[in-house]
Amino acid sequence: MSGAAFLDIDRLERVFGGGRTLFGRARPGVHAVREVTLDLRRGETLGIVGESGCGKSTLARMIVGLDRPTAGRITLDGRDLVAEARRDPRALARRIQYVFQDPVASLNPRRTIRAILEAPLRHLRGLDGAARGRRLADLMEAVNLAPEHLDRYPHEFSGGQAQRIGIARALAAEPDLIVLDEPVSALDVSVQAQVLNILDGLRERFGLTYVFISHDLAVIESVSDRVAVMYFGHLVEIGRVADVFARPRHPYTRLLLASVPAPGRAVAPPEEGEAELPDPYHPPPGCPFHARCPRRSDICLTAFPPRDSAPGRADHLSACYHPEGDD
Amino acid sequence: MAGATAAPARTGGRPGFWRLLLANRLAAAGLLVLGLIVVAALAAPLLPLPDPDLTAPAERLARPLAPGHPLGTDALGRDILSRLVWGTRVSLAVGLSATLIAAVAGSLVGLVAGYAGGRVDGLLMRGVDMVMAFPYILLALAIVAVLGPGLLNALYAIALVNIPFFARNIRGVTLGLARRDFVAAARLSGRSHAGILFGEILPNVMPVIVVTISTTIGWMILETAGLSFLGLGAQPPRADLGSMLGEGRAVLFTAPHVAMVPGLMIFALVMGINLAGDGLRDVLDPRLRSGALTRPVARTKVARRRVPALTPDPAAVLDVRGLETEFEIGGEVHRAAGGVDLKLGRGECLGLVGESGSGKSVTAMSIMGLVPTPPGRIAGGAALLDGEDLFGMPDEAIRRLRGAAVAHVFQDPLSTLHPLLTVGAQLVEAIRAHAPLTRRAAEARAEELLGLVRIPNPAERARAYPHELSGGMRQRVCVAMALANDPEVMIADEPTTALDVTVQARILALIERLRRERDAAVLFITHDFGVVSTICDRVAVMYAGRVVEEGPTRAILEAPAHPYTARLIACVPVLGAPHRRLDAIPGRPPPANRLPEGCAFAPRCPRATADCRAGEIALGGRGGGRAVRCLHPLAPGERA
Known part of the structure; x- marks a missing residue:
């Protein structure tokens, strides 16, 4: 990958279960993330889309160190993150933070907002009392909440306010990179816009880099510079969001885009037949999308397709034997 | 804003620890007995009692009440x-x-x-x-x-x-x-x-x-x-x-x-x-x-203060008039639906749109008396199904209509289906609850229904348990169950919200096709304008328990008249228009137990004037089948 990469993920794998039992029988394992390779430049927003079970959340949790990869490497500015997470989780937490999907569940119901926001200031930034007080005021201002909210408990907040507290907590660590795992999925549309606008403002103000995970393609399109599409644990397409959404190369990306309901679009389903995800315990050989794919051929059953760039767009990669736009 | 609402809510909301404990008679009695014993035991050194270890052989085995x-x-x-x-x-x-x-x-x-x-x-x-x-x-x-x-x-x-x-x-x-x-x-x-x-x-x-x-x-x-x-x-x-x-x-x-x-x-x-x-x-x-100790009754209590005129409208299969549903929690009344009017024609799909807390689900649940009582009650209005008032019917008549003339599809198919019964058995149960069929005939009908909702290999899938099916397949089973008795009205409450987008597209297509083939009316509740635009003929937008705007879907999406509708549409990102500025609506909806006078949206509305904050504002017709509850509606092309 390019030398300027800020975050570099190289053939990352995560298998849940697996291994062998006491008597040597192989246990069933689920390959949640398979050979994912991608890189991230400083200051950009990378969107990750995919449907439930595609491994996007597992990937996010591995980036922040909440989960450990089975194989592969994650490097941040050239330093091995997996080793760092083991050796000094606090050093990692100072650089990468995480915003959770369910804002209310990510706040301890029995602690005040002040206690929740002070934890990273004390443990990660080592601030003393007076400095913490000043930072708390700054943080609340940054996410547009009144300082008198500090002494309240999480159940007194609406979803949108709770998510802003979650964002303030991530900011408190002064990270370079924030992984946002479906940060607006649990929110009402009017609140969703508030949170998206705040995130956008913070990115410019603090020079943050975002990994933004969502199943909502319209949200991804509005926030991302580049987008990665995942299917069944694989990264099937990655590129600049305008390229990928306007000229998708992988048939799955095309299907996703065609499925979004929009004014003036017919209700006919964009695919026929049985549109099920493959069984994760018995993954099919070759490309996992071939059963649903209108462009499939025999070669699709042989092996997972290699990643190829689109003609004339070196940064638009897709893993398909028969990409769209070549014919 | 939150400050004003959060602080008093604590005093009036959930009853306190001691009040709850003492409301339980047995616990209060136990506490009393325990308290007396503990006080006596603690006070032992102070009480005028003889030495407990002092023996007196002359007075051995004296009976109680001895001097x-x-x-x-x-x-x-x-x-x-x-x-x-x-x-x-x-x-x-x-x-x-x-x-x-x-x-x-x-x-x-x-x-x-x-x-x-x-x-x-x-x-x-x-x-x-x-x-x-x-x-x-x-x-x-x-x-x-x-x-x-x-x-x-x-x-x-x-x-x-x-x-x-x-x-x-x-x-x-x-x-x-x-x-x-x-x-x-x-x-x-x-x-x-x-x-x-x-x-x-x-x-x-x-x-x-x-x-x-x-x-x-x-x-x-x-x-x-x-x-x-x-x-x-x-x-x-x-x-x-x-x-x-x-x-x-x-x-x-x-x-x-x-x-x-x-x-x-x-x-x-x-x-x-x-x-x-x-x-x-x-x-x-x-x-x-979470209320596991209060057992709701089988049907929402009806205690109507106002009953509207019940002259039937022959064009409407379902006609909701002035529906008011309230929840009484901790002595406070929350008005979840404050006079909702909806008309659903035969074979029509009406979208009911709103944010969480707008009362759209409560409205839908009220129709068949599915709002839990306590704490809910229907406080006014009527719901006419084929001209007959559902709220005035006896319980048995409502039970016969549920799942037959009026069927529901809910958001989460996994919690709707019974986890220990096969989907086939659940379908058979739904069919036989309303039709006098033999088990064998009902099983054949169940397979037919599964085929109708395009589940591949229906005979085999009928023997599957809900957890063995994917989310999309489970929702199809729920749709099949709703169709089991040829309903006139299907109430679908966010049926695709929990599903992935490719699966959502298929369920929407399915509902659309079945509606056309069977001429069933659909009340489709959602928060997603994209979904509304693809399958609804008409749309009603709800805010703070009332319909604020209603009309044909395209007309409303293209030129919303109510400032709330306009702002709600403006804050949704649209695929293919990434550079559009997202206009967040400032503030939050009013709490249902403290609705303001006049228009509930006035505190957040840029067009609000003094007259918006006083008195009742009617849902006024605007021609073209449209109606809006606003004193200063937007002209076509105008921005809120």
């Missing part, structure tokens, strides 16, 4: 009342200390095992299992045998044998908490393992520890009494309830009161503790908190 001895004397002539009070004091102290020791040690084991997981968990819990596998009385006997008889040793023995009880309970709760997001968040905030365990998890486990203590303490007192009864606990002449019972046994037939009095005291004490403990559990236990 100077209200409860008589025992075989050595000691005053039973005095021994009872002092003995209760000892029993209570031993029971309480043993419980506290067991609680601290057991909770610690449980917390560590549940949080650490893996090998530590296995090791600790197998140790606990070993203690449990040993008969407790034998274990206690063994400990006392090694350490020698005595109250303190009995206390250790009882504490030890009760550690597993706490350890297992607390481990279970901790295991669940340790995987919660807030624990992961604390880890990312740099907290140490000890900090997370004692600062984040322990406060959440505390109610469970308290509940476990309250239910264990009575048991501990019984066990102490048991050991003392066997002569292994309190040593003579010291009185505790168990040893008094043991001494009374020798003279059980000549002087039954000697054993009876401590026996009754043990009964009263343990009963009091258990009743109070059960009450405490009901109040504190987070698992029972």
Whole structure:
């Protein structure tokens, strides 16, 4: 990958279960993330889309160190993150933070907002009392909440306010990179816009880099510079969001885009037949999308397709034997 | 804004701890008995009681009410009342200390095992299992045998044998908490393992520890009494309830009161503790908190203040007029639906759009009386199905209509379907509830329905359990069930919100096709304008319990007239227009128990004037089948 990469993920794998039992029988394992390779430049927003079970959340949790990869490497500015997470989780937490999907569940119901926001200031930034007080005021201002909210408990907040507290907590660590795992999925549309606008403002103000995970393609399109599409644990397409959404190369990306309901679009389903995800315990050989794919051929059953760039767009990669736009 | 709403809500919201506890009569009685006994035991040194250990052979075995001895004397002539009070004091102290020791040690084991997981968990819990596998009385006997008889040793023995009880309970709760997001968040905030365990998890486990203590303490007192009864606990002449019972046994037939009095005291004490403990559990236990103790009745209570004219509209299959649904919670009335009018023509799809709390689901649930009572009630309006008022019908008639003429499809198919029955059996049940078919005929019909919703291989899938199907397949089963009895109206409450976008496209296509083929009317509740635009003929937008705008879908999406509709559409990102600025709506909807006068959107509306904040604003017609509840509606092309 390019030398300027800020975050570099190289053939990352995560298998849940697996291994062998006491008597040597192989246990069933689920390959949640398979050979994912991608890189991230400083200051950009990378969107990750995919449907439930595609491994996007597992990937996010591995980036922040909440989960450990089975194989592969994650490097941040050239330093091995997996080793760092083991050796000094606090050093990692100072650089990468995480915003959770369910804002209310990510706040301890029995602690005040002040206690929740002070934890990273004390443990990660080592601030003393007076400095913490000043930072708390700054943080609340940054996410547009009144300082008198500090002494309240999480159940007194609406979803949108709770998510802003979650964002303030991530900011408190002064990270370079924030992984946002479906940060607006649990929110009402009017609140969703508030949170998206705040995130956008913070990115410019603090020079943050975002990994933004969502199943909502319209949200991804509005926030991302580049987008990665995942299917069944694989990264099937990655590129600049305008390229990928306007000229998708992988048939799955095309299907996703065609499925979004929009004014003036017919209700006919964009695919026929049985549109099920493959069984994760018995993954099919070759490309996992071939059963649903209108462009499939025999070669699709042989092996997972290699990643190829689109003609004339070196940064638009897709893993398909028969990409769209070549014919 | 939140400040104004949050602070008073606490006083008027959920009733307080003591009020809840005392509302439970049995718990209050238990608490009273327990309180009297504890006060007496605590006050023992102050009470004018004779020395409990003073023997007086001349007065031995005096009956109750003897002069100077209200409860008589025992075989050595000691005053039973005095021994009872002092003995209760000892029993209570031993029971309480043993419980506290067991609680601290057991909770610690449980917390560590549940949080650490893996090998530590296995090791600790197998140790606990070993203690449990040993008969407790034998274990206690063994400990006392090694350490020698005595109250303190009995206390250790009882504490030890009760550690597993706490350890297992607390481990279970901790295991669940340790995987919660807030624990992961604390880890990312740099907290140490000890900090997370004692600062984040322990406060959440505390109610469970308290509940476990309250239910264990009575048991501990019984066990102490048991050991003392066997002569292994309190040593003579010291009185505790168990040893008094043991001494009374020798003279059980000549002087039954000697054993009876401590026996009754043990009964009263343990009963009091258990009743109070059960009450405490009901109040504190987070698992029972979410209203599991209030049982809603089968149909929403109807207590209408206003009944509109019931002249039927022949064009409408479902006609909701002025529907008002309220919830009474902690003495406050929340108006979830405040006069909703909806008309659904035959074969029409009406979208009901709104944000959470706008009352769209409550409106839909009210129609067939599915709003839970308590706390809900229908306070006004009517819902006419084919011209007949549903709210005025007897319960049995409503039961026959549910799932037949009016069918529901809910958001989460996994919680709608019964997990222990095959989907085929559930379909058969739905069919046979309304049609006099034989089982075999119903099974054939169930397979036909599964085929109708395009489930491949229906005969085989009918034998599958809900968990064996994917989310999309499960929702198809729910749609099939809704179609089982050829409904006139299908109420679909966010049926695709929990589904992936490719699956959503298929369910929408399915609903659309079935509507066209069977001419069923669909009330489609959603928050997604994209979904509305693809399948709804008309749309009604709800805000704060009222319809604020209604009309043909395209007209409303292209030129919304109500400022709320316009702003709601403006804040949704649209695929293919990434550079459009997202206009967030400032502020929040008003709480349903404090709706403002006039237009509920006025505080957030840029066009609001003084007249918006006073008086009733009617849903006014605008031509083209459109209506809007606004004094200053937007002209076509105008921005809010």
